[in-house]
Amino acid sequence: MNIRPFDTLLIANRGEIACRVIATCRRLGIRSVAVYSDADANARHVRLADVALPIGPAPARESYLDSGKIIDAAKxxxxxxxxxxxxxxxxxxxFARACADAGIVFIGPPVAAIEAMGSKSAAKALMEQAGVPLTPGYHGDNQDADFLHAQADAIGYPVLIKASAGGGGKGMRRVDRSEDFPAALVSCRREAASSFNNEHVLVEKYVLRPRHIEVQVFGDAHGKLVHLHERDCSVQRRHQKVLEEAPAPGMTLERRTAMGAAAVEAARAVGYVGAGTVEFIAAPDGAFYFMEMNTRLQVEHPVTEMITGLDLVEWQLRVAAGEPLPLAQQEIPLRGHAIEARLYAEDADRGFLPSTGTLALFDPPQGEGVRVDSGIETGDMVSPFYDPMIAKLIVHGPDRDTALARMRQALATTRVAGVASNAGFLQRLIGVDSAFARADLDTGLIEREHDALFPPSTPASPRQIALATLAALLDESAARDAADPYSPWAATNGWRLSGSATRQLRWHEGDTVRIAQAQWVADNWRIDVDGEYFSTSGTRDGHLLHARLDGAAVSAAALAHEGALHLFDGGAPRVLRFDDPIAQAESHGAHGGDLSAPMPGRIVALLAEPGKVQAGTPLLVMEAMKMEHTVTAHRDGELKGYRVAVGDQVADGAALVDFTATEDEA
Incomplete structure (x- = not known):
C-alpha cells in the first residue's frame, strides 16, 4: 500500500512511542504533530516532528492527561x-469519545471496547460469558475493606490485589499472609487513586510460578480479527516488565493455537477494532487464565514486529482509516526469535530507584539484528515527572540462542552516563548461565534468582584501573596541547631531558582507594596497578578509547563527567573519581542527623510516630515516577520528627526526618 491513510496526525504522547509513531508517519508521508509539556520543550520527539505544540506544565495531569488541551492542539x-x-x-x-465529538479519528478501539475492558472486574465478567478461562478470585463491586479481607482469606494465600482500572504494574500488591492484607490494600488503593483516579480493586489467587504470556490481536471495522502470535513477558520487577520475547519459549503449537483462539474470542466479545493485547497467566501445568486486555499498543510490540516483519503502527493507522486488515490469520508470518530489554534510568542495586538528571552520554548499540527505540539522546533530561525509560533494546535472530547472543553484545556496548542505568543488571539477567538463558521462566524470576542477579559489589580490576589511567593521561595531554600546542613545556607525553616521567594517580571507587603508578617507557605508559604491569598506549575519539594493553587492541569508552570518569569495558560501567586525600580528610566523620530523599518526589504518607525505632522500620512513603517508594530507618535509633508533610514535593537529597542513630547517642 502506498496511499497514506491520513494527511496530518497528532501524537498525544511523548518519549520513545512518540518517536516510533513519527518514524512511521515519515515513511508514509504523513505530516506529524507532536505535543509537549514544559519539561519536554527540547525533547527528541519534539525535534523529530514536523510540528510541535506546547500543552502546559510538566505534571502529566496538567498536560499529557488534559484531553481538552490535546484536542485543541489537534484542531x-x-x-x-x-x-x-x-x-x-x-x-x-x-478521551476517545471527545475525539469523535470533535470530528477527529482516535487511533484505537471503539469507546465501548475501551469501557468494557477498562474495568478489570467488568472485563472478567464479560470474559466468563465468552468462555475465556479466568483466574479464581473476587471481581465484584463490594469494596468494603473487611469484606475484601474475608474474600482473600477464603481464596487462600498468596493473593494479588489489583487496581481494577490499573495497568503497567501500578496498584498491584502480592500478599502472602492474612495479617499483611490491610496495609497492602491501603497502599494499593492509594497508588491506584494517584495513577488512575480510581481506587477500586479486585482480589485474585496468586498462581505460584506463573508465566505472563500475552497475545497480540488486531481487528478491523469489517469484522475481521486475527492474532499475531504470543509474547512471553514473565521477567518483571514490581509487576513491570523488564524483558520480553517472542515467541514464548517452549510454546507448543497446540497451546499457541488455544491461546490465540481465546485471545481472538476475548476481542470479539467486545467488538474490538485496532491493536490490542490479551494477557494471560500461564500455570506450570499448561493451564492459562485471562488476566486483562490492554486496549492499546504495548511497550513490547517491537518483538512482534520483528518476528512478523510487520509495522503495527501502520496497521493501526490503516485500520483507523477504515481499511481492512492486510493479512488473514494463516498469512501472518512467524520468523525467528526476538528479545526486548527495557533500559531504565534506575539503580537496580538500590531497589530499582529511579535516577534523574542530564544524560551526559547515551551511546546505543548497533549491529546485525539490533533495533533501538528511544525518546532520548545524549544531552537530554531524564525528568522526575515521567517514566524513567531511556530506550528499548530489541534484537532478532533466526533462533533464541542467536537472539540471546546478540542481546548480550548489545548490552555490552550500551553506554549510559549522567544517570544510573540498569544496563549492568540486564547483563546479569541474560547471562550465559542465567535462568533466563535456560528459559526457566516465571514472574518471580528476579526474586528467585536474587543472589545471582545482585552479587556483592567487586572492585574494578587492575586492567580497568589501567584503562582509566590511560584515558585520564590522554585527556590531560589533549587539554595541554589545546591550550598551547607549540610549547615544549606543555608536553605531557612523558618525555624528559633526563630519565622518564613517573606519575601516580589515585582513584576513589566507593570506599576504596586504588593507586596507579604510570611511568613513560619507550613511547608507552607502563602502568602498575596492585603489582600488575601493563604497557599501554592509545588514542581518544570523543568518549571512545582505542587502547593497546601489552600489544592487544582494546576498544572501550571513558567519559569524564562531574568529577568522575565513567569507564565502559564490556561489563557493568565503572564510576571512578580522582581521590583527593585533603578533601577526604576534611569530610571524614561528617554525617547528618537526617535521612535524605533518594530521588525527587512527593510525600504521600508519614508512617511512624516520633520515638525509638528499629532498623528497617518504615518511616514515610514517597511517590516518584508513578511508583511508591518506602523510606525506612537505616539503623536503630530515635525518630525525633519529620521535616516534610504529606503533599510536599521534595528534591533529590532533601532532608526528610530528624533522626539520631543509637550508636551516635552513646
Missing part, C-alpha cells in the same frame, strides 16, 4: 487523527 494543527501511544490517554474512553 489548531489541522490533524485528522490522534495517536495516543500507550499510557496517558490511550485507554481513556472519555
Amino acid at each position: 489548531r494543527s489541522g490533524a485528522q487523527a490522534i495517536h495516543p501511544g500507550y499510557g496517558f490517554l490511550s485507554e481513556n474512553a472519555d
Whole structure:
C-alpha cells in the first residue's frame, strides 16, 4: 500500500512511542504533530516532528492527561487523527469519545471496547460469558475493606490485589499472609487513586510460578480479527516488565493455537477494532487464565514486529482509516526469535530507584539484528515527572540462542552516563548461565534468582584501573596541547631531558582507594596497578578509547563527567573519581542527623510516630515516577520528627526526618 491513510496526525504522547509513531508517519508521508509539556520543550520527539505544540506544565495531569488541551492542539494543527501511544490517554474512553465529538479519528478501539475492558472486574465478567478461562478470585463491586479481607482469606494465600482500572504494574500488591492484607490494600488503593483516579480493586489467587504470556490481536471495522502470535513477558520487577520475547519459549503449537483462539474470542466479545493485547497467566501445568486486555499498543510490540516483519503502527493507522486488515490469520508470518530489554534510568542495586538528571552520554548499540527505540539522546533530561525509560533494546535472530547472543553484545556496548542505568543488571539477567538463558521462566524470576542477579559489589580490576589511567593521561595531554600546542613545556607525553616521567594517580571507587603508578617507557605508559604491569598506549575519539594493553587492541569508552570518569569495558560501567586525600580528610566523620530523599518526589504518607525505632522500620512513603517508594530507618535509633508533610514535593537529597542513630547517642 502506498496511499497514506491520513494527511496530518497528532501524537498525544511523548518519549520513545512518540518517536516510533513519527518514524512511521515519515515513511508514509504523513505530516506529524507532536505535543509537549514544559519539561519536554527540547525533547527528541519534539525535534523529530514536523510540528510541535506546547500543552502546559510538566505534571502529566496538567498536560499529557488534559484531553481538552490535546484536542485543541489537534484542531489548531489541522490533524485528522490522534495517536495516543500507550499510557496517558490511550485507554481513556472519555478521551476517545471527545475525539469523535470533535470530528477527529482516535487511533484505537471503539469507546465501548475501551469501557468494557477498562474495568478489570467488568472485563472478567464479560470474559466468563465468552468462555475465556479466568483466574479464581473476587471481581465484584463490594469494596468494603473487611469484606475484601474475608474474600482473600477464603481464596487462600498468596493473593494479588489489583487496581481494577490499573495497568503497567501500578496498584498491584502480592500478599502472602492474612495479617499483611490491610496495609497492602491501603497502599494499593492509594497508588491506584494517584495513577488512575480510581481506587477500586479486585482480589485474585496468586498462581505460584506463573508465566505472563500475552497475545497480540488486531481487528478491523469489517469484522475481521486475527492474532499475531504470543509474547512471553514473565521477567518483571514490581509487576513491570523488564524483558520480553517472542515467541514464548517452549510454546507448543497446540497451546499457541488455544491461546490465540481465546485471545481472538476475548476481542470479539467486545467488538474490538485496532491493536490490542490479551494477557494471560500461564500455570506450570499448561493451564492459562485471562488476566486483562490492554486496549492499546504495548511497550513490547517491537518483538512482534520483528518476528512478523510487520509495522503495527501502520496497521493501526490503516485500520483507523477504515481499511481492512492486510493479512488473514494463516498469512501472518512467524520468523525467528526476538528479545526486548527495557533500559531504565534506575539503580537496580538500590531497589530499582529511579535516577534523574542530564544524560551526559547515551551511546546505543548497533549491529546485525539490533533495533533501538528511544525518546532520548545524549544531552537530554531524564525528568522526575515521567517514566524513567531511556530506550528499548530489541534484537532478532533466526533462533533464541542467536537472539540471546546478540542481546548480550548489545548490552555490552550500551553506554549510559549522567544517570544510573540498569544496563549492568540486564547483563546479569541474560547471562550465559542465567535462568533466563535456560528459559526457566516465571514472574518471580528476579526474586528467585536474587543472589545471582545482585552479587556483592567487586572492585574494578587492575586492567580497568589501567584503562582509566590511560584515558585520564590522554585527556590531560589533549587539554595541554589545546591550550598551547607549540610549547615544549606543555608536553605531557612523558618525555624528559633526563630519565622518564613517573606519575601516580589515585582513584576513589566507593570506599576504596586504588593507586596507579604510570611511568613513560619507550613511547608507552607502563602502568602498575596492585603489582600488575601493563604497557599501554592509545588514542581518544570523543568518549571512545582505542587502547593497546601489552600489544592487544582494546576498544572501550571513558567519559569524564562531574568529577568522575565513567569507564565502559564490556561489563557493568565503572564510576571512578580522582581521590583527593585533603578533601577526604576534611569530610571524614561528617554525617547528618537526617535521612535524605533518594530521588525527587512527593510525600504521600508519614508512617511512624516520633520515638525509638528499629532498623528497617518504615518511616514515610514517597511517590516518584508513578511508583511508591518506602523510606525506612537505616539503623536503630530515635525518630525525633519529620521535616516534610504529606503533599510536599521534595528534591533529590532533601532532608526528610530528624533522626539520631543509637550508636551516635552513646
